[in-house]
Amino acid sequence: MTFSCTAETWREINSQPDIWDAWVPELAQARTDIGLWIKDKGIREVWFLGAGTSAFIGDTLAAVAHPTLTLRSIATTDVVGAAMDLPKMRDDLLVIQFGRSGNSSETIGAMHMLDGLAPQVHQLHITCNKDSALATRVAPGPGERRVMILPEATHDRGFAMTSSFTTMLLSALSVLDLEVDLQSQIGTLATSARRLIAQLSSTVMDRPERAIFLGSGALKGIARESSLKVLELTAGQTMTQWDSTLGFRHGPKAAVVDGTLIAVMIHPDPRAGRYDIDVAREIEAQYPNAKVVTIGQEACTVSFVGTKDARWDGVLYVLAAQIWAVMWSQALSLPVDNPFEGHGTLSRVVSGVTLYPFDMDAAE
Known part of the structure; x- marks a missing residue:
């Protein structure tokens, strides 16, 4: 029996191969521009920031050594909650921050921290929301801030991140792995994903x-x-x-x-x-x-x-x-697009964290 569902989340899962394919031309140009920018700035180290699912993108990327860059994954929950434990932020550092909504408390807090304590650091924001703080906030300088805004279709309406996760991961990989033939690579993944989705959906x-x-x-x-x-x-x-x-x-x-x-x-x-x-x-x-x-x-x-x-x-x-x-x-007869409906212990965009100013030299 083939599984079916009317939820937006189900549609978003099934749409992923088409989203990846359609994104390739624009992504190819963005990767060229950002790749040249990274080279021009003399970047030697990259930190990946994000919370929850967005943090796991960084975990995946940083697990494999890069030929010229030192990669590190740091959750924004750690950046905000324990900034005193961060490694030294040098001038040759690029911080790549991921966010579906681009408006979570820790996203905002991480930008506050970087703008206040390390304005020399260069930043690349990868987000699915063109109107978000992550997409629109201007850097104070001297470090530069670039933004990669993903297709609107990746701004999942459902509670869970699905197309946003996979497309942000592929977008970051395209910037880091410049030797890969992007159209061929993503084409292979999209073709396999369509078959795999059909295979997994064929049996409950x-x-x-x-x-x-x-x-x-x-x-x-x-x-x-x-x-x-x-x-x-x-x-x-x-x-x-x-x-x-x-x-x-x-x-x-x-x-x-x-x-x-x-x-x-x-x-x-x-x-x-x-x-x-x-x-x-x-x-x-x-x-x-x-x-x-x-x-x-x-x-x-x-x-x-x-x-x-x-x-x-x-x-x-x-x-x-x-x-x-x-x-x-x-x-379980849950509303798939909002499983916590009626008992709002979790929400689609995490907010409500009180953000405190942080002085790296102060301790009590």
Whole structure:
């Protein structure tokens, strides 16, 4: 039975391949301009900032070494909450901040902090909202601020970030990986995504009480995002966990009980993938009443043809959690586009944080 749903979130998930394809021409020009700007400014280090799902984009990007740049992922929740712990911000630093709405409390707080304490730092804002603070705020200088505004279709109407996450990830990768043929790379991903969405939608996956997502290297960030998608869209009624594949064996495996779903993302590099496969087999043998699903290329339970680069292929791996989360949300009779409707403990745009001025030299 093919799954169907009338929610905006479901439409947004299904629209991702078309969004990526249509974005390529404009993205190609933006990547050229930004690439030249980064070179001209002598950038040597890049920090990725974001909160929640937007932070996991940075986790995915920073997991793989860059040939000329030092990459670091720092959540804006840490930037705002503990600015005293930040590394030194030098003149050759570029801060790339992600935001779907571009208006969350921590987004604003991070800009306050950078403008006040490190105005020399260059910044690139990648956002889905052309009217947001992230898109419109002017830098005080001398550091320059550039903005990449994604297609309006990525400004998800649903509670959960889906097309916004994948398109921001691909956009940042295009800037960092200038050697890649963008049209071919994104074309491959879009074609595979269409097939994968059809494959995943063709069978309704029963909702587990617990779901665990595992991934190595760049896929650890994707595992974290996958875990959050399920937790959010089921309003916490499916408890989730994430970890690196090998790290899961060092204690966190205690979370597995009968009926748990464990989704193991098999890394496209066979040197890493062999460990993922071994752990998946180990869990199957040790927990026969749990359900182990492998996601990746060739012989996996959920399979696709990717680029063999885990960072780029992350947009394919995450589709399983996006689709299952909608299935399980609907099975729970929740409003998929706002699972917390009626008990507003969570909202689409995180706000309400009191932002305090911060003096890096002061301590009490």
